[in-house]
Amino acid sequence: MTDAVHEVPGRASTHPRLTGTVRHVLLIAISFVMIYPILWMLSGSLRPADELFGGDAGLMPSQVTLQAYSDGWFGLQVTFGRFFANSLIIAVLATVGNVLAASLVAFAFARLKFSGQKFWFALMLGTLMLPYHVTLIPQYVMFRSLGWVNTWWPLILPKYFAVDAFFIFLMVQFFRGIPRELDDAARMDGCSPWRIYRKIILPLSMPVLATAAIFSFIWTWEDFFGPLIYISEMSQYTVQLGLRSFIDSSGTSSWNELFAMSLLSLVPIFLIFLFFQRLLIEGIATTGMKR
Amino acid sequence: MATTIQLNKIEKRYEAHIVIPGIDLEIKPGAFTVFVGPSGCGKSTLLRMIAGLESISGGELMIDGVRVNDVAAAKRGIAMVFQSYALYPHMSVYKNLAFGLETAGYKRDEIDRRVRAAAETLQIKDYLPRKPKALSGGQRQRVAIGRSIVRDPKIFLFDEPLSNLDAELRVQMRVEITKLHERLGNTMIYVTHDQVEAMTMADQIVVLRAGQVMQAGSPLELYNAPVDQFVAGFIGSPKMNFVPVQIADATGVLLDGQRIETGQVLEGPVGTPLTMGIRPEHISVSDGTGQAIGEARVELVEHLGVSTVLHARLAVGAETLIVVLPGQQPCRSGDVVSLRTDPGLCHLFAADGRALRN
Ligand SMILES: Nc1ncnc2c1ncn2[C@@H]1O[C@H](COP(=O)(O)OP(=O)(O)OP(=O)(O)O)[C@@H](O)[C@H]1O
Ligand SMILES: [Mg+2]
Numbered sequence: 032m033t034d035a036v037h038e039v040p041g042r043a044s045t046h047p048r049l050t051g052t053v054r055h056v057l058l059i060a061i062s063f064v065m066i067y068p069i070l071w072m073l074s075g076s077l078r079p080a081d082e083l084f085g086g087d088a089g090l091m092p093s094q095v096t097l098q099a100y101s102d103g104w105f106g107l108q109v110t111f112g113r114f115f116a117n118s119l120i121i122a123v124l125a126t127v128g129n130v131l132a133a134s135l136v137a138f139a140f141a142r143l144k145f146s147g148q149k150f151w152f153a154l155m156l157g158t159l160m161l162p163y164h165v166t167l168i169p170q171y172v173m174f175r176s177l178g179w180v181n182t183w184w185p186l187i188l189p190k191y192f193a194v195d196a197f198f199i200f201l202m203v204q205f206f207r208g209i210p211r212e213l214d215d216a217a218r219m220d221g222c223s224p225w226r227i228y229r230k231i232i233l234p235l236s237m238p239v240l241a242t243a244a245i246f247s248f249i250w251t252w253e254d255f256f257g258p259l260i261y262i263s264e265m266s267q268y269t270v271q272l273g274l275r276s277f278i279d280s281s282g283t284s285s286w287n288e289l290f291a292m293s294l295l296s297l298v299p300i301f302l303i304f305l306f307f308q309r310l311l312i313e314g315i316a317t318t319g320m321k322r
Numbered sequence: 323m324a325t326t327i328q329l330n331k332i333e334k335r336y337e338a339h340i341v342i343p344g345i346d347l348e349i350k351p352g353a354f355t356v357f358v359g360p361s362g363c364g365k366s367t368l369l370r371m372i373a374g375l376e377s378i379s380g381g382e383l384m385i386d387g388v389r390v391n392d393v394a395a396a397k398r399g400i401a402m403v404f405q406s407y408a409l410y411p412h413m414s415v416y417k418n419l420a421f422g423l424e425t426a427g428y429k430r431d432e433i434d435r436r437v438r439a440a441a442e443t444l445q446i447k448d449y450l451p452r453k454p455k456a457l458s459g460g461q462r463q464r465v466a467i468g469r470s471i472v473r474d475p476k477i478f479l480f481d482e483p484l485s486n487l488d489a490e491l492r493v494q495m496r497v498e499i500t501k502l503h504e505r506l507g508n509t510m511i512y513v514t515h516d517q518v519e520a521m522t523m524a525d526q527i528v529v530l531r532a533g534q535v536m537q538a539g540s541p542l543e544l545y546n547a548p549v550d551q552f553v554a555g556f557i558g559s560p561k562m563n564f565v566p567v568q569i570a571d572a573t574g575v576l577l578d579g580q581r582i583e584t585g586q587v588l589e590g591p592v593g594t595p596l597t598m599g600i601r602p603e604h605i606s607v608s609d610g611t612g613q614a615i616g617e618a619r620v621e622l623v624e625h626l627g628v629s630t631v632l633h634a635r636l637a638v639g640a641e642t643l644i645v646v647l648p649g650q651q652p653c654r655s656g657d658v659v660s661l662r663t664d665p666g667l668c669h670l671f672a673a674d675g676r677a678l679r680n
Contacts, residue, residue: 218395231410
């Protein structure tokens with residue numbers, strides 16, 4: 032950043048303070064607009080239930096109470112902790128599956144030679160255009176005949192078969208950027224393709240693996256439709272299904288409990304992001320080469 | 323211990339595209355062989371086929387008399403140093419050296435012993451804990467060589483390993499690789515398009531062009547007796563001068579109307595066009611002895627200290643000849659000099675490029 036300021040001659044360097052301030056004010060203003068719904072949700076979750084729709088929609092509650100949190104957490108016949116545990120298990124298993132399977136398939140497309148490679152790649156990309164909802168019914172029929180309805184298997188197992196073409200595509204592109212001479216060197220060192228994948232490609236692909244892991248986790252965590260279709264027993268519910276229970280359970284929706292639990296449901300996403308973010312550093316794949 | 327490599331009609335095709343139409347070559351045990359040739363002539367491809375990284379489309383590759391066409395790269399007893407060192411960026415130097423041994427399942431203390439011995443040989447002991455990105459080009463080069471020697475291979479392959487180093491480091495690494503060869507005595511193949519590297523390092527030079535061997539032989543054989551105009555122009559720096567001549571009589575040719583005695587018996591009718599090749603270092607000016615070529619006007623002088631290079635245009639005929647004179651000469655551009663050469667050192671090429679020889 033400082034370099035950039037020094038490089039730009041003339042105007043920018045005569046008032047670096049001023050432009051900096053203006054830029055920051057602007058950024059803060061935009062961030063505030065972006066974060067406002069979350070702040071409003073936070074304030075909604077902290078105020079007494081009757082105040083929620085009472086004229087004053089400002090941010091500051093007249094009175095702060097954690098009632099909504101305890102009501103929300105313990106209000107249903109299963110505690111929200113159970114939903115969190117369920118969601119966490121599903122999201123973690125799905126993420127692991129997605130990253131493993133997608134990277135294996137991507138490795139095959141990027142590095143191995145097999146007949147019809149281009150055709151299969153095009154076919155795989157074609158599945159990107161299929162909306163979720165088109166495959167939903169045949170999939171449901173299939174899982175029902177396997178007797179897996181009302182279990183987590185339909186939500187987890189497909190991920191181990193590299194169903195997400197988007198991640199495969201992302202990884203193929205990344206793997207192609209890793210110099211092939213590294214593979215050649217590894218082959219001279221006696222590596223099988225499997226060992227090249229594990230010892231060379233995967234360690235050099237942390238940025239793309241982290242990206243895939245983050246998105247995979249967030250999408251699974253936020254998935255509402257899948258669990259809605261397959262899971263009917265409350266003890267199996269995910270967080271998203273749990274949240275819905277606040278709205279239609281008795282006709283009297285408990286909005287501030289919904290807000291409180293919604294806010295909590297965002298916490299794991301923040302944590303995942305914080306944890307994986309440091310892996311999103313610039314790749315090091317070409318640092319052992321000339322140049 | 324040293325290994326023979328034999329190429330019998332080796333071919334390489336990419337679908338319909340023929341890169342190497344068929345190469346026969348024998349590489350003697352313990353020899354340092356250099357492949358040279360212009361860019362795209364198939365040097366890397368040939369090397370990669372020997373290494374086992376590229377499939378062989380036709381012919382046979384024999385190592386010590388055993389056909390290895392279908393033997394996996396790692397099982398051929400070959401180590402390769404790549405054009406871009408291709409060190410594993412996420413591993414320390416130690417790990418880079420150890421990786422192949424770990425893959426082969428060596429015991430930990432054996433690995434340690436070998437890695438340290440290699441590091442000792444190449445003077446990279448101090449860098450063992452570092453990652454490749456914290457090394458200079460020359461150090462990376464050493465690590466790349468180290469990675470190849472730890473496995474104690476029968477054959478070493480080098481693909482333009484010095485092409486990105488600066489001039490000083492190139493000379494230094496050149497000497498080190500030559501020393502390494504003398505110490506280990508292994509069969510080595512070295513690819514380069516730098517003919518100085520080829521001349522200084524090789525026991526045998528193989529000149530390739532468009533996937534074919536033009537000539538194979540010792541550096542001086544290629545310098546003194548190139549089989550055709552391509553090899554003649556490729557070996558030697560500055561390049562050999564080529565001037566058009568015609569047969570004048572049984573032993574002489576005409577260069578711009580002037581008869582030059584060639585010292586060899588020429589076949590073919592009088593007036594047949596030939597090309598005469600004269601190396602820049604075989605031309606002298608004015609007071610020298612030998613056969614006169616003609617008057618020439620100096621257009622450019624390059625003072626290199628150890629020698630003086632003239633670019634001189636012949637008064638008749640207008641070909642530009644490059645002349646290398648020993649030492650420091652008081653020539654200036656615009657001077658008119660008379661050029662002479664020793665006819666015994668000149669080369670004659672037929673219209674198809676083939677060298678004429680008695
Ligand atoms: N995968 C491929 N498909 C088609 N043609 C190829 C392929 N790989 C190489 N070639 C062709 O083979 C020829 C030889 O390539 P090669 O890399 O062996 O040249 P080289 O002599 O090593 O050149 P350089 O000195 O530039 O490294 C080139 O004409 C190249 O275009
Ligand atoms: Mg090459």
